[in-house]
Amino acid sequence: MAKVKVRQARDSQRKLFALGILYLLPALVLLGVFLFYPMFKTFYFSFFKVTGGGEITAFVGWEHYKNLWNSSEFKKSMKGTFLFVLYTVPTEIILSLFLAVLASEKLKGIGFFRTIFASTLGVSVAAGATIFLFLFHPTLGVLNHILDLFGIDGINWLTNSSWALFSVAMTTVWMHLGMNFIILLAGIQNVDQELYESAEIDGAGYWAKLFHITLPMISPVLFFVAIIAMIGSFQTFGQIDILTGGGPAGATNIIVYSIYQDAFRFGNFGYASAQAIVLFLIILVVTSLQYIIGEKRVHYQ
Numbered sequence: 001m002a003k004v005k006v007r008q009a010r011d012s013q014r015k016l017f018a019l020g021i022l023y024l025l026p027a028l029v030l031l032g033v034f035l036f037y038p039m040f041k042t043f044y045f046s047f048f049k050v051t052g053g054g055e056i057t058a059f060v061g062w063e064h065y066k067n068l069w070n071s072s073e074f075k076k077s078m079k080g081t082f083l084f085v086l087y088t089v090p091t092e093i094i095l096s097l098f099l100a101v102l103a104s105e106k107l108k109g110i111g112f113f114r115t116i117f118a119s120t121l122g123v124s125v126a127a128g129a130t131i132f133l134f135l136f137h138p139t140l141g142v143l144n145h146i147l148d149l150f151g152i153d154g155i156n157w158l159t160n161s162s163w164a165l166f167s168v169a170m171t172t173v174w175m176h177l178g179m180n181f182i183i184l185l186a187g188i189q190n191v192d193q194e195l196y197e198s199a200e201i202d203g204a205g206y207w208a209k210l211f212h213i214t215l216p217m218i219s220p221v222l223f224f225v226a227i228i229a230m231i232g233s234f235q236t237f238g239q240i241d242i243l244t245g246g247g248p249a250g251a252t253n254i255i256v257y258s259i260y261q262d263a264f265r266f267g268n269f270g271y272a273s274a275q276a277i278v279l280f281l282i283i284l285v286v287t288s289l290q291y292i293i294g295e296k297r298v299h300y301q
Contacts, residue, residue: 039280042273050269064274073250074258074275080165081254085233087169088176092229093222095173096180101210103181104188114185121178125238132171133158133243161251164244168252171239176232180225187221188214223294227287234283255279 021028046065049058068074099117103110120128135142136157144154157167195213204212215222237256240246246253246261253261255275263272 042276045270045273046277048270050273051267054269060270064271065278067271068274068278073253076250077253077255077258080250080252081234081256084165084169084172084236084252084254085230087166088172088233088236089226089229091169091173092176092180093225096177096225097184097222099177099181100184100188101214103185117181118178120175121182123175123178125175126242128175129171129239129242132167132174132239136167136243158244159248161248164248164251168236168240168243171243172233172236175239176229180229183225184218184221187218191217223290226294227290230286230290231283234279234286 045056047059047061048056049060050056103114103117123131134140138144138154138156138159141154141157143157147154155163157163191214195217196209199209199213235256236254237260240252240254240257241260244252246257256279259272259275259279262268262275
């Protein structure tokens with residue numbers, strides 16, 4: 001009798017598992033076709049010479065990876081990539097958090113400012129980059145006109161190798177503010193108001209409530225924003241293509257744009273695939289480190 005019950009329980013578990021797989025099947029098919037298969041194909045191509053039409057011509061083994069290791073251009077691209085991430089991620093988080101804290105205040109007309117702060121979410125990469133293309137114009141751009149008012153010489157924002165990467169980073173920060181602002185604002189508004197009321201009874205001021213209640217309570221949201229901001233910065237492409245095209249002198253040729261150039265301009269798909277695998281591993285390692293280090297500092301309710 002006991003064996004029959006055990007068999008029935010196992011049959012029931014198998015049916016539930018099969019039913020779960022059936023429900024997940026559409027998502028698994030989509031992920032397999034559009035995510036896992038391209039990843040496997042990219043890894044496969046990285047060991048071959050591949051023509052522009054996707055035809056494999058020769059097996060080269062680890063040659064592409066060895067060439068990357070010895071390539072000064074790739075090292076410059078990686079340096080520019082990490083510098084770009086350093087410019088964008090902390091700035092995005094600090095600015096979006098500042099705006100979210102402002103927008104969380106109960107002030108008259110604050111809804112209008114919330115809309116303005118989140119408006120960049122509705123701007124496409126092409127449109128946003130084009131806007132900044134005019135702002136950065138050396139003679140007609142608003143930024144140089146502002147500098148001129150203070151008696152400062154204009155800057156060649158996009159054609160000076162010392163400023164080009166910073167200019168693209170500035171554009172990227174503006175584009176990402178809307179999404180980060182909405183996520184952080186939602187996190188702040190989800191904090192239990194009783195905590196603030198108890199703190200006020202104890203005599204806590206604004207800054208004490210901000211640093212001892214708000215920030216600790218939204219630490220999971222900040223952790224999430226840091227991860228998506230990091231991944232998004234590593235994958236930046238559109239604004240670089242429109243604003244600088246990887247120039248001047250390769251100053252903004254970060255790894256994603258380098259992959260694009262090697263694949264679709266020079267037709268070296270195998271070499272580009274190797275770069276894509278390296279980028280995947282870098283993002284995997286950086287994200288894992290974020291989880292290992294950041295998870296300990298996150299306060300869950």
